[in-house]
Amino acid sequence: MRSYRTLFRTPEFTPFLVSFAAFAAAQTIGGLALGTLVFRATGSPLLSAVSMFGPQLAQLLGAAFLLSGADRLPPRAILSGLALAFAAGTAVLALPGLPVAAVFAVLLAQGLVASLGGGARSGLLNEILTKDGYVLGRSVFNMLWGLMQVAGFATGGALLTLLAPRTCLLLAAALYVMSALATRLGLTARPPRSSGRPSVSVTWRTNGLLWSARPRRLTYLGLWIPNGLVVGCESLYISYDPGAAGTLFACAALGMFVGDVAVGRLVPPALRPRLAVPLRLLLAAPYLFFVLRPGVTLAAVAVAVASVGFGASLVLQERLMSLTPDDLAGQALGLHFVGMSTFQGVGAAVAGMVAQLTSPAAAMTVLAVGSVTVTLTLVALGRHEAQRRGSVSVRV
Numbered sequence: 592m593r594s595y596r597t598l599f600r601t602p603e604f605t606p607f608l609v610s611f612a613a614f615a616a617a618q619t620i621g622g623l624a625l626g627t628l629v630f631r632a633t634g635s636p637l638l639s640a641v642s643m644f645g646p647q648l649a650q651l652l653g654a655a656f657l658l659s660g661a662d663r664l665p666p667r668a669i670l671s672g673l674a675l676a677f678a679a680g681t682a683v684l685a686l687p688g689l690p691v692a693a694v695f696a697v698l699l700a701q702g703l704v705a706s707l708g709g710g711a712r713s714g715l716l717n718e719i720l721t722k723d724g725y726v727l728g729r730s731v732f733n734m735l736w737g738l739m740q741v742a743g744f745a746t747g748g749a750l751l752t753l754l755a756p757r758t759c760l761l762l763a764a765a766l767y768v769m770s771a772l773a774t775r776l777g778l779t780a781r782p783p784r785s786s787g788r789p790s791v792s793v794t795w796r797t798n799g800l801l802w803s804a805r806p807r808r809l810t811y812l813g814l815w816i817p818n819g820l821v822v823g824c825e826s827l828y829i830s831y832d833p834g835a836a837g838t839l840f841a842c843a844a845l846g847m848f849v850g851d852v853a854v855g856r857l858v859p860p861a862l863r864p865r866l867a868v869p870l871r872l873l874l875a876a877p878y879l880f881f882v883l884r885p886g887v888t889l890a891a892v893a894v895a896v897a898s899v900g901f902g903a904s905l906v907l908q909e910r911l912m913s914l915t916p917d918d919l920a921g922q923a924l925g926l927h928f929v930g931m932s933t934f935q936g937v938g939a940a941v942a943g944m945v946a947q948l949t950s951p952a953a954a955m956t957v958l959a960v961g962s963v964t965v966t967l968t969l970v971a972l973g974r975h976e977a978q979r980r981g982s983v984s985v986r987v
């Protein structure tokens with residue numbers, strides 16, 4: 592499947608895309624509103640960063656206890672229930688006078704239930720599309736995420752000049768409800784991909800199986816750590832320049848969109864594996880420039896260029912699927928998205944702590960150095976694995 596026309600003619604793909612668009616818009620507008628609300632209340636770069644990205648840390652607990660449900664529960668029910676849970680939690684966050692501790696308690700609960708979303712959504716996409724259409728379909732979802740971030744952060748930034756952050760949170764809650772409705776009305780009820788009931792023991796056993804193969808481990812680490820450290824840089828946009836945060840987020844999303852279009856549609860499949868390392872290096876390198884504390888224009892260009900590197904995730908997801916049995920696809924992708932979200936939360940927390948002690952610009956530079964270092968280390972480990980197996984076909 593190499594054309595968008597064929598992709599959009601696939602039954603259920605369009606309503607699936609609509610439900611995801613509403614969910615992505617809600618996350619974008621709600622995240623910016625909440626980060627702004629917390630920063631105004633506390634003046635803390637750490638708490639602001641963690642309020643936007645820290646809840647993803649809670650997905651680690653969900654991965655430990657709930658992730659088997661991604662293949663053992665009906666996918667439509669998971670996605671519609673998840674959207675409604677986020678709608679309720681976001682409405683609670685909009686309550687006046689809610690203590691900061693209560694805010695983070697709600698975010699913890701949202702993070703726990705969100706652990707099912709990535710695996711259920713990606714596993715369902717794997718069912719809706721043929722195998723040769725997964726990368727193109729996934730690239731469209733990433734492109735849509737980028738577009739919704741551009742629109743959402745730009746709209747959210749404009750709304751925050753006119754409306755209170757709590758009003759923007761209520762708007763986000765309404766968008767979550769729209770996502771739930773699109774999922775329930777637009778998608779067919781499907782049975783679970785695997786038999787048996789979800790349980791903690793099944794979750795641990797399957798996670799252990801997925802993690803046991805060294806090629807999969809290196810692929811997971813390549814998907815998680817460089818990405819997470821760069822998201823830590825992004826989490827500091829509000830404290831770097833509160834007035835321009837929406838612009839920086841929008842430019843970063845635009846760069847991600849360009850990268851997904853290039854990798855998903857323009858790059859020949861035979862060439863894609865060779866781009867994983869260059870794209871991961873591109874993801875971090877422009878943030879080294881922040882040591883000079885650039886103004887808004889130069890900073891926006893830097894983050895846009897850097898975010899093209901997020902296209903590496905498509906390459907590595909394709910490799911992960913090639914290493915994974917079909918009946919474990921949901922949990923394998925769920926583990927990826929939970930791990931990615933966890934490391935993004937870790938990156939945000941680390942970035943916030945470093946910024947608290949130094950400055951947002953210095954913290955961005957430190958995390959960019961860390962991302963480049965991790966990428967180069969994984970390249971070396973991948974080459975060692977290839978030599979150990981007597982093959983040059985293993986790529987990180």
